[in-house]
Amino acid sequence: MVGWTLRIILILLVARALWRLTKGVLEGAGFSRDSVPSGVKLVRDPVCGVFVAPARALSAAADGQTQYFCSEKCRAAWRGR
Numbered sequence: 001m002v003g004w005t006l007r008i009i010l011i012l013l014v015a016r017a018l019w020r021l022t023k024g025v026l027e028g029a030g031f032s033r034d035s036v037p038s039g040v041k042l043v044r045d046p047v048c049g050v051f052v053a054p055a056r057a058l059s060a061a062a063d064g065q066t067q068y069f070c071s072e073k074c075r076a077a078w079r080g081r
C-alpha cells in the first residue's frame with residue numbers, strides 16, 4: 001500500500017508541475033490578458049461590431065475622432081445616419 005501512496009503523490013506533483021508550466025507558457029504568450037495579440041491594436045466597427053486592424057480598415061473622421069470600418073458598405077451606412 002505504501003507504493004500506491006507514493007505513486008499518487010508523484011502523479012500529483014507531475015500534474016501540478018505540468019499545469020504550472022502550461023499556465024506560464026500561456027501567460028508568456030499573452031493569452032491570459034486578452035485574445036488579441038499585443039502590439040496589434042484593434043478597433044471596433046461601429047456599424048456591425050466587427051474588430052478591424054486600423055492599418056487595413058476603411059476610416060472616416062468625425063468630431064475629432066477617427067472611426068474604422070470593415071467595408072465600404074459599413075462606412076456608407078454610418079455616414080448615412
Ligand SMILES: [Zn+2]
Binds near residue numbers: 048069070
Ligand atoms: Zn462592418
